[in-house]
Amino acid sequence: MTLTRNYDTLYIDGQWMEPASSDRIDVVSPATEEVIGSAPAASRADADLAVAAARKAFSHGPWPRMSVQERASILRRVRDAIAERREDLASLITDEMGSPITQSVAIQVGAPLSLLDSYLELVESFPFRDIRTSSSGSALVTREPVGVVAAVVPWNVPLTVAIQKVAPALLTGCTVVLKPASETPLTTLALAQLFHEAGLPQGVLNVLPASREVSEYLVSHQGVDKLTFTGSTSVGRRLASICGQNLTRATLELGGKSAAVILDDADLDATVEALRLGSLRNSGQICSLKTRLLVSNRRHDEFIDRLRSLLGSMPVGDPHDPATQIGPMVTSRQRDSVQGYIEAGKNEGATPVVGGGEAPVDRGWFVDPTVFTDVTPDMRISLEEVFGPVLAVLRYDDEDMAVDLANHSPYGLNGAVFTSDLDHGVEIASRIRTGTVEINGNSAGFHAPVGGFKDSGIGREAGYEGLEAYVEPKSYGLPYD
Ligand code: NAD
Numbered sequence: 430m431t432l433t434r435n436y437d438t439l440y441i442d443g444q445w446m447e448p449a450s451s452d453r454i455d456v457v458s459p460a461t462e463e464v465i466g467s468a469p470a471a472s473r474a475d476a477d478l479a480v481a482a483a484r485k486a487f488s489h490g491p492w493p494r495m496s497v498q499e500r501a502s503i504l505r506r507v508r509d510a511i512a513e514r515r516e517d518l519a520s521l522i523t524d525e526m527g528s529p530i531t532q533s534v535a536i537q538v539g540a541p542l543s544l545l546d547s548y549l550e551l552v553e554s555f556p557f558r559d560i561r562t563s564s565s566g567s568a569l570v571t572r573e574p575v576g577v578v579a580a581v582v583p584w585n586v587p588l589t590v591a592i593q594k595v596a597p598a599l600l601t602g603c604t605v606v607l608k609p610a611s612e613t614p615l616t617t618l619a620l621a622q623l624f625h626e627a628g629l630p631q632g633v634l635n636v637l638p639a640s641r642e643v644s645e646y647l648v649s650h651q652g653v654d655k656l657t658f659t660g661s662t663s664v665g666r667r668l669a670s671i672c673g674q675n676l677t678r679a680t681l682e683l684g685g686k687s688a689a690v691i692l693d694d695a696d697l698d699a700t701v702e703a704l705r706l707g708s709l710r711n712s713g714q715i716c717s718l719k720t721r722l723l724v725s726n727r728r729h730d731e732f733i734d735r736l737r738s739l740l741g742s743m744p745v746g747d748p749h750d751p752a753t754q755i756g757p758m759v760t761s762r763q764r765d766s767v768q769g770y771i772e773a774g775k776n777e778g779a780t781p782v783v784g785g786g787e788a789p790v791d792r793g794w795f796v797d798p799t800v801f802t803d804v805t806p807d808m809r810i811s812l813e814e815v816f817g818p819v820l821a822v823l824r825y826d827d828e829d830m831a832v833d834l835a836n837h838s839p840y841g842l843n844g845a846v847f848t849s850d851l852d853h854g855v856e857i858a859s860r861i862r863t864g865t866v867e868i869n870g871n872s873a874g875f876h877a878p879v880g881g882f883k884d885s886g887i888g889r890e891a892g893y894e895g896l897e898a899y900v901e902p903k904s905y906g907l908p909y910d
Contacts, residue, residue, distance in 0.1 A: 525616055526613055558571045566907075574598075575654050578604070579608065579655070580658075582607070582609055582658075582660075692853070720815065768796055843867070863885070
């Protein structure tokens with residue numbers, strides 16, 4: 430299989446199908462600004478076909494009725510195919526959205542592999558059925574697939590988020606219509622190829638690159654039982670209201686503005702090293718990054734010195750160069766938006782201690798990685814998701830103030846505590862209103878649920894909770910013994 434960069438067809442009903450219209454989506458490399466490939470843009474008619482195919486596969490096809498082990502064996506084949514094509518997929522993702530190549534290999538393709546391993550292990554012991562008996566009755570309780578799932582995903586981690594949704598949906602017996610972001614249709618169509626070659630039955634997975642308008646049509650489709658969405662809070666709100674009207678089930682993974690609380694007893698060298706990927710992975714374009722750094726007045730200056738060295742050790746440039754640690758922003762719009770936040774930070778009185786200018790390049794959508802200090806909690810760079818390499822340092826007087834600052838956000842996705850006292854770190858973490866908190870830079874891994882409090886979303890992915898999101902519990906009353 431070659432990973433093509435030009436598609437003429439859409440993946441619907443287990444076939445590569447001619448699209449209903451001649452509209453196309455060009456994919457532009459953020460590093461070179463050149464068109465590197467293209468894909469058809471699905472129309473409403475294609476969305477109708479894809480939902481009908483997913484419905485037919487769900488109602489009459491073998492997939493929901495297969496054993497979990499049979500379904501898992503197909504996903505295991507996809508897992509092995511991704512592992513085999515790791516370098517090619519990584520290179521494609523770097524072409525499409527500019528992720529530095531070493532991170533594309535390790536994270537953009539590494540994370541989906543770990544996610545698949547986790548889901549394949551957890552599904553073995555997932556309680557698809559159990560018997561419950563009490564004085565009030567006896568029941569068989571089953572967890573049945575929710576049905577046809579529309580999965581709408583962002584461009585920043587295209588393979589990871591697609592697998593995050595498709596794997597638990599398919600393992601529990603659902604069928605899926607997957608709508609990639611317009612920036613990254615090629616990675617998603619490559620994934621369709623891998624599923625096709627792994628022998629996935631007809632109609633179980635359909636992939637539709639499409640405009641926002643067609644995407645919204647898909648979400649509002651009467652044939653869709655569940656939406657699983659990852660993206661911005663503003664689009665999530667809009668899609669949630671459509672789901673509310675139709676009573677479509679919805680899982681929403683939205684934006685973040687996560688705080689790292691650096692306690693006075695933290696090892697600052699280790700802390701700052703953890704922030705290399707923890708705050709600046711994917712050039713700052715990850716929802717869970719710690720972009721508000723909270724440090725006490727006592728340790729502020731030494732922390733800033735270390736941040737200066739950290740940024741100095743992160744080369745910005747060609748994302749295909751293995752030395753590069755920060756690449757371009759995904760689009761010129763995103764570059765302009767991040768640049769706008771850098772200007773806003775300066776205008777609101779924050780001090781840039783690193784960067785703060787414009788990237789010295791003549792092509793590619795690069796920004797100057799920037800660290801601001803003297804940031805106050807109501808500045809835009811502290812409240813809003815920048816989605817670029819821009820960090821805000823806020824000072825605190827005591828730990829209560831640090832917790833208040835961490836919680837001073839509409840978001841509640843992720844957080845971090847750095848300390849040499851683990852128990853105390855967990856206690857501080859328990860006061861932070863977010864779906865996950867990392868202690869000393871440790872991620873909870875994919876057996877644990879991820880998701881947001883507050884404006885960061887509704888529902889959870891990964892872990893058993895990620896599988897639960899795709900089932901409806903159903904009770905059968907049984908005769909008493
Ligand atoms: P986005 O909300 O603009 O788009 C997300 C997806 O929704 C894309 O496929 C897009 O084409 C589609 N879309 C956009 N408008 C739509 C509409 N009106 N109707 C239907 N579909 C529509 O987000 P983005 O710019 O692609 O991604 C960045 C955002 O995603 C950030 O806010 C980031 O925090 C968030 N994100 C969250 C997580 C998480 O796990 N919580 C993970 C990755 C990214």
